[in-house]
Amino acid sequence: MATGTGLAAISDALLAMNSTRQVRDVLQTIVGSARELLNARYAALGVPDGAGGFAQFLVSGMTERQWRAIGPLPRQHGLLAAMLRRAEPERVADIRRDPRFEGWPEAHPEMRGFLGMPILDGERVLGALFLADKLPERPAARTRLRDGTGPGTGRPRGDTSFTEEDEELLRLLARHAAIALTNAHLLERSRELSIAEERARIARELHDAVAQKLFSLRLTARAAAGLLTRDPARAAAELTEVTRLAAEAADELRAVVVELRPAALEEDGLAAVLDAETRVLNRAHPARVAFVCREPGAPGPDREEALLQVAREALHNALRHAAPSRVDVSLDRRGAHTVLRVVDDGTGFDPGAVRRAGRRLGLVSMRDRAQAVGGSLTITSEPGRGTVVEMEVPRG
Template sequence: MPSEKAPGGDASLSGIEAVSAAVLAMSRHLEVREVLRRITASARELLGAEYAALGVPDDHGGFAQFVVDGVSDEQWRAIGPLPRQHGVLATMLHDLAPTRLDDVRRAPAFGGWPSAHPTLTDFLGMPIVDDGEIVGALFLANKQGGFTDHDEDLLRILVAHAALALGNARLYERSRELTLAGERARIAHDLHDAVSQKLFSLRLTAKAAAALVERDPARARAELAEVAKLAAEAADELRAVVVELRPAALEEDGLVATLASQVQVLDRAHSASVSFTAQGVRALPPAQEAAVLRVAQEALHNALRHSGAQAVTVALAGSGPAGRGARLRVADDGRGFDPESVRRAGRHLGLVSMRDRAAGVGGRLSLESAPGTGTVVEMEVPGA
């Protein structure tokens, strides 16, 4: 990864203010990999070390994830494979006490480095503990003048917050996995309810047409017309499902382009008109962009499959201070419904998952609908 400058500490910040700044930096992220990277960079900057690394162990004597800071991409590639759980690292993964050394090379457990590895001297390492379990090891090396008791106290505070940030990130990713599993189940249900039923009707209609060809050609032609209609509807349903299954290219294309592309495909796949507009939208944090996209997909799914709408509009606009946030609006002219009746009947139409997605990225979601008036879903996220 690119090397970042490690200042020796901002004189304008006291120790507790510096820790607070580091904790806030960690808390802004939800993806585990990014949280690990931010913990490592924050620790290095906080203590003014030249190098920092954080390892999350696996169950096979290695590391499931290993993040470094202060090492360039070229250096990291030259170092080679990830380290194993041995030497000083192994000690840190089995001992709750911190490890502080004047020269790590003289430690009894020191086992050497690959030839491209930078030379480390003074060393401070501390396990990351969550609910009594060591979930990682954070260490820093090469601080001018060596590490002090004060450095150890600061790192202990930072590591406690790092455990919380890492735990929250893992819960978020687990929640996202469960949501994806739920979406797969919903898509499978849609395939069964919509496409499978249409294909079954198509087969019966085709058999009826074949039986009528000789004795009633006119009725046979009518049945064949119905076959063509059912086949077209089944193809539309399949195209819509493919759109939902297709991985969104958020990282490559961004939210606006990705959402515009999906709306365009849905407009072609369905008889209803589906349109998209965007105005003043800035790039959002990755987790927020993913949440906005998924809420838009869920709202579009409801409008196109359940509302009987003739027109669906999707609008995305900048919002909040300096336009850093975004507001999504999905509106249809369908039959609408009574939200309270739907809630009492236990039919959520994806509303729970949409609200959870919005809340999970610090946003809010609202829904307006009534029988005969269509439905409007709005979501707003704060941005960076």
């Protein structure tokens, strides 16, 4: 059974998972929560790709440099494959001595104690949690027992194995992780469908507007052709009209194609992606959604990704919860920093009350994203006065 401290830790983990809406954020929160909850040195979460590998594999306890040095994502082999095939937990005292162990890449850290837990939605495997090397409990006093055990733990020094209680805690976390992950998938799918529906509507507008102009263009050109010999002056006027209609049709087509084409962060840059997404949102919602870029410069790929995700979360919060008439998104430059601002004139909220009620509206996720890239996040709001979300990151 979990102690009061354990239950509090589980509660914190569940709040963190359910405060996050992006699937990758949920996955990262789950793996971080599992590592912290069970006091493990390393934790990982793999999402199977259905072809013997992993579509995603997230880690906690390693630096980005260490993870890159290990190499490509692991395949499902050895103990990982056995656990996923049977969809049952695995707990071993020393993974290196398990007959299913098949070794690690050269840069992989040495591990002994192992605990694996599938994340299940019914019989479907959504992912699997892998924990390695149980750390000694953090004692109140730095004393060592004379019988050679670790301080206050009753465990031999150097023992990194997980206990039956650890397994039950991870099983409980995995059940709630399945719910959080399923909800995030559903929300992401809902967003995709909303954007798809909006694109379909724009396509219909394109067909109606441009087809009508092209029809007028054809009739006018035909009339001009008939007048060339009989009335050259009128024919010239009709040809001028042809030119005007062709220019209007081209402008209409260009504007809609810009909105229909998904902008890619790596290829187009942060400003282009935000511009494209705010245009779609402006059409899809009654609120006016506008974007302005004041030459912020490129803050680097990781920081651009973080800025984009924070902007999306802030826009989602404003449009879904604040009933604004206007939302303004801007990128600006402040000294050696790039600044993102998302400002709405909606209902606003009391940030203190939101924290006390446990409803975080993705605020924790946004702050974590900012801090992860060396930036800062400020949220200013009060009931009836709208909300300002400002994220600042170093350039270069």
